[in-house]
Amino acid sequence: MELRHLQHFVAVAEERHFTRAAERLMVSQSGLSASIRSLERELRTPLFVRTTRRVTLTEAGRALLGEAERILAHVRAAHEAVAAVQGVLRGTLSLGTEQCIAGVHVAGLLAAFRRRHPDVEIRLRQTGSGALAEEVAAGRLDLAFAYRTRADTDQLRSLSLASEPMTVLCHPGHRLAASGAALTPQDLDGEVFVDFHPDWGPRRTTDAVFAAAGVRRTVALEVNDVHSLLDLVDENLGVAVVPRHFRHKRSSLTALPLKEDTGAEYETVALLPPDQATSPAARALVALLESRRPAPGDVSRA
Incomplete structure (x- = not known):
């Protein structure tokens, strides 16, 4: 199983469309289709139900999607860790948050982070805490600021805000x-x-x-x-x-x-993946957050 096969599979799963996924990946549609067929042959099961109008995941495809996303997140974190050791923090910081979260001034924090790490691309998603927890656990987000929705698990840990x-x-x-x-x-x-x-x-x-x-x-x-x-x-x-x-x-x-x-x-928290899966960019943001945290009980900057 090659990483590119997983990357192609995730793109099709997210786009629900082979043409759009091929355009996003900048590959030919025939090459993308061949890659998916190769993955299906290796796993000995169809991953998508294809019709003339849409593409949907099979039960096996849904089972693979979460694992594929986690594998790709680990690979991205590994690349970024090597770059960080070489003295350059780069890559992408994918962040999620609820509105008006207590204990952190998100806009100010991200502005300070960008000044310190201009080579890191910041992506921000705003939604509810349940969805944020799922996306961090699945590796789609590097971290999120949210309401505590669950106890820490082997896929998700929290830092109280x-x-x-x-x-x-x-x-x-x-x-x-x-x-x-x-x-x-x-x-x-x-x-x-x-x-x-x-x-x-x-x-x-x-x-x-x-x-x-x-x-x-x-x-x-x-x-x-x-x-x-x-x-x-x-x-x-x-x-x-x-x-x-x-x-x-x-x-x-x-x-x-x-x-x-x-x-x-x-109670509001920063949601993070397990320590070994936390990207260097997420570590840097948490370190910056800790240095800017208000005094206990002060939520005026939220």
């Missing part, structure tokens, strides 16, 4: 605003909620807190960005349960804490 309580945001004219008191999930029973997609860290935290309390809630307004959430709450269309540092983003809203015994704690 920040931990903070959750806060209820509501319109100042809302019935809860006048109390100024810490709230429980029971106090919010029957409210209409504004929240993020279920894969986002704040949504996962809130869902877990309400489920533990046995309180059912209705997320009527679901968004994928922080400012839309704040706009909807500002129009008194619902309330939101968010990490505490969000309260600084819209001073017109009333912020009420959740009671400490609710267990509403939001």
Whole structure:
């Protein structure tokens, strides 16, 4: 099995199209098809279902994809490690993040990294924490800034960034605003909620807190960005349960804490592959992050 066969297989799997994959790899379509056939002969099973309109993975193809991505990630890390020993940090840094993550100012961190390592190409992807964890574990991302979604495994490790309580945001004219008191999930029973997609860290935290309390809630307004959430709450269309540092983003809203015994704690982490699979660029970014970390409990730069 040759590395180029795996590279060709991953490209077709991602593009779901032989012509687009050939263009991406800058090879002929006939050469790409021959490479895939060679891999299928070696593995003695079809990897794709080909029709006139699309290409889909077989069950064997899906099983191979994750392993192929990890192998290619290891090979890339090996090349970059050799370059780093020679005194040059180059290659690609593939980074993922949720929006407004606590404990790290992503734009400032990447700007500082680029100044120090101009030969490294930076690629950034923004999505939910569950997807980010899967992509780091699969080798598609070098690291990610996310909500802690799982315990460390042999494919994924974490570096704690920040931990903070959750806060209820509501319109100042809302019935809860006048109390100024810490709230429980029971106090919010029957409210209409504004929240993020279920894969986002704040949504996962809130869902877990309400489920533990046995309180059912209705997320009527679901968004994928922080400012839309704040706009909807500002129009008194619902309330939101968010990490505490969000309260600084819209001073017109009333912020009420959740009671400490609710267990509403939001922890953010840097997600990394196993140490031996971590690329030199990712190591350099983590080192820079550590040198710029705010004091414990300070999430104002998030």
